[in-house]
Every structure is written in C-alpha cells, then in structure tokens.
Amino acid sequence: MARNHKPADPRGGHVRIYWEIIDSMAWRAVMPRTQSLYVLMRRRLTSNSNGNISATLGEMKAHGWNASATLSKALRELQAVGRAASPSADRFAPFTASLTSRCTNGQSWGSPP
Incomplete structure (x- = not known):
C-alpha cells in the first residue's frame, strides 16, 4: 500500500543552482x-525524466517563450557551453535536450567538456 508523503516543503520542490555555476565565466x-x-x-x-527533457516551443510557451528562433538560439548556447546535448541529428525533429551530467552534478561551468 502506497503511503502519501507530504513534501518536506509545503511550497513543493525547488531548483538548486550552485554559486559556482552562477559565478562562472560561461554563465556570464x-x-x-x-x-x-x-x-x-x-x-x-x-527522477522520471532520466535526463531527457524536451524543450519544444509548444511546451515552453507557458513559460513565455513565443519565438522558435529565440528558443533555438538559447538551446544552441546551452550546447556551446556544454550544458545540453541533442541526441537527434534530424534538424526538423522536435528538440529533445539531454542535460549533460555536468549540468546535474555541479561541475564547473568554466570550460566546455
């Protein structure tokens, strides 16, 4: 029987960004x-996404992303600094980003992998 656990914080989850990331040259x-x-x-x-996150315009519109060109540029910038990887070589496929392990384990943003 599954137990219903209340989250530790009544406001729900949070996103942790280490100071090392924010203070890095790549972040700036x-x-x-x-x-x-x-x-x-x-x-x-x-824990269910396994690092695969789709960042399509349709999904990001709810967060204020209205132009596909702007979203594409931002995704390419994340790839350039080594924070996202596209598993698909098909440029017409919806972009599914895999956040790299450097993104999730707090390694330095100082230089690309």
Missing part, C-alpha cells in the same frame, strides 16, 4: 534568456 557569457531556459530545463528534470 550566455544571454539571460539562456539562463532562464537552463532554470526551466532544470525544473523539468525529475
């Missing part, structure tokens, strides 16, 4: 829209 180099996308992608990272 990316645009604020890319920083926002990183936080949204971290929010969607759960």
